[in-house]
Amino acid sequence: xxxxxxxxxxxxxxxxxxxxxxxxxxxxxxxxxxxxxxxxxxxxxxxxxxxxxxxxxxxxxxxxxxxxxxxxxxxxxxxxxxxxxxxxxxxxxxxxxxxxxxxxxxxxxxxxxx
Amino acid sequence: xxxxxxxxxxxxxxxxxxxxxxxxxxxxxxxxxxxxxxxxxxxxxxxxxxxxxxxxxxxxxxxxxxxxxxxxxxxxxxxxxxxxxxxxxxxxxxxxxxxxxxxxxxxxxxxxxxx
Numbered sequence: 001x002x003x004x005x006x007x008x009x010x011x012x013x014x015x016x017x018x019x020x021x022x023x024x025x026x027x028x029x030x031x032x033x034x035x036x037x038x039x040x041x042x043x044x045x046x047x048x049x050x051x052x053x054x055x056x057x058x059x060x061x062x063x064x065x066x067x068x069x070x071x072x073x074x075x076x077x078x079x080x081x082x083x084x085x086x087x088x089x090x091x092x093x094x095x096x097x098x099x100x101x102x103x104x105x106x107x108x109x110x111x112x113x114x
Numbered sequence: 115x116x117x118x119x120x121x122x123x124x125x126x127x128x129x130x131x132x133x134x135x136x137x138x139x140x141x142x143x144x145x146x147x148x149x150x151x152x153x154x155x156x157x158x159x160x161x162x163x164x165x166x167x168x169x170x171x172x173x174x175x176x177x178x179x180x181x182x183x184x185x186x187x188x189x190x191x192x193x194x195x196x197x198x199x200x201x202x203x204x205x206x207x208x209x210x211x212x213x214x215x216x217x218x219x220x221x222x223x224x225x226x227x228x229x
Contacts (some may be wrong), residue, residue, distance in 0.1 A: 004157070042118075042219040043158075043203075090157050101207070102148070103217075105157030 003027040004106035006091050012112045021076040021109045023091030031096050032074040034066060037088040081113045116141045118206050118220035126226045131194055135223045137187040137204030145207040149178050149189045152201045199227045
Protein backbone atom coordinates (compact mmCIF):
# COMPACT_ATOMS: atom_id res chain seq x y z
CA UNK A 1 0.00 0.00 0.00
CA UNK A 2 1.20 3.48 -0.83
CA UNK A 3 -0.32 5.40 2.07
CA UNK A 4 -2.90 7.04 -0.18
CA UNK A 5 -6.40 5.56 0.01
CA UNK A 6 -9.40 6.22 -2.19
CA UNK A 7 -13.05 5.36 -1.78
CA UNK A 8 -15.08 4.03 -3.34
CA UNK A 9 -12.97 1.80 -5.58
CA UNK A 10 -15.80 1.40 -8.07
CA UNK A 11 -18.76 3.68 -8.76
CA UNK A 12 -21.61 3.46 -11.24
CA UNK A 13 -23.82 6.51 -11.48
CA UNK A 14 -26.49 7.91 -13.72
CA UNK A 15 -26.13 11.26 -15.40
CA UNK A 16 -28.52 12.92 -12.96
CA UNK A 17 -26.87 11.59 -9.79
CA UNK A 18 -24.64 13.40 -7.35
CA UNK A 19 -21.75 11.49 -5.79
CA UNK A 20 -18.40 12.21 -4.17
CA UNK A 21 -15.00 10.58 -4.38
CA UNK A 22 -12.78 10.62 -1.32
CA UNK A 23 -9.02 10.54 -0.99
CA UNK A 24 -6.94 10.38 2.17
CA UNK A 25 -3.17 10.45 2.52
CA UNK A 26 -1.26 9.22 5.56
CA UNK A 27 2.19 10.38 4.44
CA UNK A 28 2.38 13.86 5.94
CA UNK A 29 2.36 15.44 2.48
CA UNK A 30 1.29 19.00 1.78
CA UNK A 31 0.07 18.75 -1.80
CA UNK A 32 -2.74 16.68 -3.27
CA UNK A 33 -3.89 16.09 -6.82
CA UNK A 34 -6.77 14.70 -8.85
CA UNK A 35 -6.06 13.00 -12.17
CA UNK A 36 -8.31 11.47 -14.81
CA UNK A 37 -7.07 8.41 -16.67
CA UNK A 38 -8.96 7.35 -19.78
CA UNK A 39 -8.09 4.29 -21.81
CA UNK A 40 -4.90 4.61 -23.86
CA UNK A 41 -4.43 8.27 -22.90
CA UNK A 42 -1.84 9.92 -20.64
CA UNK A 43 -2.93 10.89 -17.17
CA UNK A 44 -4.74 14.23 -17.25
CA UNK A 45 -4.17 16.57 -14.34
CA UNK A 46 -7.44 18.01 -13.07
CA UNK A 47 -6.79 19.88 -9.82
CA UNK A 48 -3.87 20.67 -7.53
CA UNK A 49 -4.02 21.70 -3.89
CA UNK A 50 -0.96 23.05 -2.10
CA UNK A 51 -1.36 23.51 1.65
CA UNK A 52 -5.16 23.14 1.23
CA UNK A 53 -5.31 25.95 -1.34
CA UNK A 54 -6.30 25.18 -4.91
CA UNK A 55 -3.46 26.23 -7.15
CA UNK A 56 -4.48 24.66 -10.42
CA UNK A 57 -7.65 23.90 -12.30
CA UNK A 58 -6.84 22.56 -15.72
CA UNK A 59 -9.99 23.74 -17.51
CA UNK A 60 -12.07 21.09 -15.81
CA UNK A 61 -15.86 21.31 -16.40
CA UNK A 62 -17.84 22.66 -13.47
CA UNK A 63 -19.63 19.33 -13.06
CA UNK A 64 -16.44 18.31 -11.22
CA UNK A 65 -16.01 20.20 -7.94
CA UNK A 66 -13.00 19.58 -5.68
CA UNK A 67 -12.82 20.16 -1.95
CA UNK A 68 -9.77 20.03 0.32
CA UNK A 69 -10.78 20.53 3.98
CA UNK A 70 -7.26 19.79 5.26
CA UNK A 71 -3.92 18.62 3.94
CA UNK A 72 -4.82 14.94 4.45
CA UNK A 73 -8.20 14.80 2.74
CA UNK A 74 -9.35 15.57 -0.78
CA UNK A 75 -12.79 15.16 -2.29
CA UNK A 76 -14.14 15.29 -5.82
CA UNK A 77 -17.84 16.08 -5.97
CA UNK A 78 -19.61 14.88 -9.09
CA UNK A 79 -22.94 16.00 -10.54
CA UNK A 80 -24.72 15.73 -13.89
CA UNK A 81 -21.84 13.80 -15.42
CA UNK A 82 -21.65 12.64 -19.03
CA UNK A 83 -20.82 9.13 -20.30
CA UNK A 84 -17.45 10.42 -21.55
CA UNK A 85 -16.55 11.15 -17.93
CA UNK A 86 -16.25 7.41 -17.33
CA UNK A 87 -12.62 6.80 -16.41
CA UNK A 88 -10.23 5.89 -13.61
CA UNK A 89 -9.88 8.83 -11.22
CA UNK A 90 -6.59 8.87 -9.39
CA UNK A 91 -5.64 10.86 -6.34
CA UNK A 92 -2.00 11.57 -5.55
CA UNK A 93 -0.05 13.41 -2.88
CA UNK A 94 3.46 14.77 -2.57
CA UNK A 95 5.66 16.81 -0.28
CA UNK A 96 6.56 20.03 -2.03
CA UNK A 97 10.32 20.62 -2.17
CA UNK A 98 11.14 17.10 -0.95
CA UNK A 99 11.90 13.87 -2.84
CA UNK A 100 11.85 15.93 -6.04
CA UNK A 101 8.08 16.29 -5.52
CA UNK A 102 7.55 12.60 -6.14
CA UNK A 103 3.86 11.85 -6.25
CA UNK A 104 2.37 8.86 -4.50
CA UNK A 105 -0.82 7.59 -6.07
CA UNK A 106 -3.89 6.01 -4.60
CA UNK A 107 -5.50 2.91 -6.16
CA UNK A 108 -8.08 4.98 -8.02
CA UNK A 109 -11.85 5.01 -8.36
CA UNK A 110 -13.22 3.34 -11.47
CA UNK A 111 -16.18 5.53 -12.46
CA UNK A 112 -18.84 4.45 -14.93
CA UNK A 113 -21.48 6.97 -15.99
CA UNK A 114 -24.59 5.41 -17.50
CA UNK B 115 5.87 21.67 -27.21
CA UNK B 116 6.60 19.60 -24.11
CA UNK B 117 5.84 15.98 -24.90
CA UNK B 118 6.70 12.47 -23.74
CA UNK B 119 6.36 9.66 -26.25
CA UNK B 120 6.66 5.99 -25.41
CA UNK B 121 7.16 2.95 -27.58
CA UNK B 122 6.00 0.39 -28.20
CA UNK B 123 2.38 1.03 -27.29
CA UNK B 124 2.05 -2.61 -26.26
CA UNK B 125 4.35 -5.60 -25.99
CA UNK B 126 3.90 -9.31 -25.39
CA UNK B 127 6.84 -11.47 -24.33
CA UNK B 128 7.34 -14.91 -22.84
CA UNK B 129 8.09 -15.36 -19.18
CA UNK B 130 11.81 -15.33 -18.49
CA UNK B 131 12.69 -13.15 -21.49
CA UNK B 132 14.14 -9.66 -21.33
CA UNK B 133 12.59 -6.55 -22.84
CA UNK B 134 13.30 -2.86 -23.27
CA UNK B 135 10.77 -0.04 -23.28
CA UNK B 136 11.56 3.34 -24.83
CA UNK B 137 10.76 6.91 -23.86
CA UNK B 138 11.57 10.02 -25.91
CA UNK B 139 10.88 13.48 -24.58
CA UNK B 140 11.00 17.08 -25.71
CA UNK B 141 10.53 18.58 -22.24
CA UNK B 142 12.56 21.65 -21.40
CA UNK B 143 14.05 22.63 -19.04
CA UNK B 144 14.57 19.10 -17.85
CA UNK B 145 14.42 18.34 -14.13
CA UNK B 146 14.01 14.59 -13.70
CA UNK B 147 12.56 11.49 -15.32
CA UNK B 148 10.60 8.77 -13.60
CA UNK B 149 9.36 5.36 -14.62
CA UNK B 150 6.14 4.17 -13.02
CA UNK B 151 4.55 0.72 -13.04
CA UNK B 152 0.78 0.62 -13.07
CA UNK B 153 -1.06 -2.65 -12.51
CA UNK B 154 -4.53 -2.93 -14.00
CA UNK B 155 -7.05 -0.98 -11.96
CA UNK B 156 -4.41 0.38 -9.58
CA UNK B 157 -2.50 3.61 -9.19
CA UNK B 158 1.02 4.04 -10.61
CA UNK B 159 3.95 3.09 -8.39
CA UNK B 160 7.38 4.64 -8.85
CA UNK B 161 10.19 2.35 -10.06
CA UNK B 162 13.08 4.75 -10.64
CA UNK B 163 13.86 8.44 -10.78
CA UNK B 164 16.83 10.01 -12.56
CA UNK B 165 18.18 13.52 -12.70
CA UNK B 166 20.21 15.15 -15.46
CA UNK B 167 23.53 13.83 -14.14
CA UNK B 168 22.45 10.19 -13.84
CA UNK B 169 22.53 7.89 -16.83
CA UNK B 170 21.55 4.59 -15.26
CA UNK B 171 19.65 3.40 -12.23
CA UNK B 172 18.54 -0.05 -11.17
CA UNK B 173 15.71 -1.34 -9.02
CA UNK B 174 15.94 -5.12 -8.84
CA UNK B 175 15.29 -6.53 -12.30
CA UNK B 176 14.44 -3.07 -13.64
CA UNK B 177 17.22 -0.88 -15.07
CA UNK B 178 16.51 2.58 -16.40
CA UNK B 179 18.88 4.57 -18.60
CA UNK B 180 18.88 8.22 -19.48
CA UNK B 181 20.62 10.03 -22.32
CA UNK B 182 20.02 13.71 -21.67
CA UNK B 183 21.74 14.72 -24.91
CA UNK B 184 19.38 12.76 -27.15
CA UNK B 185 16.50 13.11 -24.66
CA UNK B 186 15.87 9.41 -24.54
CA UNK B 187 15.30 6.96 -21.73
CA UNK B 188 14.80 3.22 -21.65
CA UNK B 189 13.53 0.75 -19.09
CA UNK B 190 15.06 -2.71 -19.33
CA UNK B 191 13.37 -5.62 -17.59
CA UNK B 192 15.48 -8.71 -17.02
CA UNK B 193 14.16 -12.26 -16.66
CA UNK B 194 10.53 -11.19 -16.85
CA UNK B 195 7.94 -12.62 -14.50
CA UNK B 196 4.18 -12.88 -14.81
CA UNK B 197 3.85 -10.13 -12.19
CA UNK B 198 5.62 -7.73 -14.55
CA UNK B 199 2.45 -7.58 -16.65
CA UNK B 200 1.40 -3.95 -16.29
CA UNK B 201 1.55 -0.54 -17.92
CA UNK B 202 4.86 1.29 -17.65
CA UNK B 203 4.63 5.05 -17.70
CA UNK B 204 7.46 7.49 -18.38
CA UNK B 205 7.08 10.83 -16.62
CA UNK B 206 9.27 13.89 -17.15
CA UNK B 207 9.37 16.92 -14.87
CA UNK B 208 10.27 20.43 -15.92
CA UNK B 209 12.03 23.06 -13.87
CA UNK B 210 12.72 22.63 -10.18
CA UNK B 211 9.64 21.12 -8.59
CA UNK B 212 6.55 22.93 -7.43
CA UNK B 213 3.54 22.91 -9.69
CA UNK B 214 2.26 19.58 -10.94
CA UNK B 215 1.58 21.20 -14.31
CA UNK B 216 5.33 20.86 -14.83
CA UNK B 217 4.95 17.08 -14.90
CA UNK B 218 4.34 15.52 -18.31
CA UNK B 219 3.11 11.93 -18.58
CA UNK B 220 3.64 9.53 -21.43
CA UNK B 221 0.78 7.32 -22.62
CA UNK B 222 2.49 4.22 -21.31
CA UNK B 223 3.54 0.83 -22.70
CA UNK B 224 1.24 -2.06 -21.95
CA UNK B 225 3.43 -5.11 -21.22
CA UNK B 226 1.98 -8.61 -21.12
CA UNK B 227 4.04 -11.57 -19.94
CA UNK B 228 2.92 -14.96 -21.22
CA UNK B 229 3.74 -18.21 -19.39
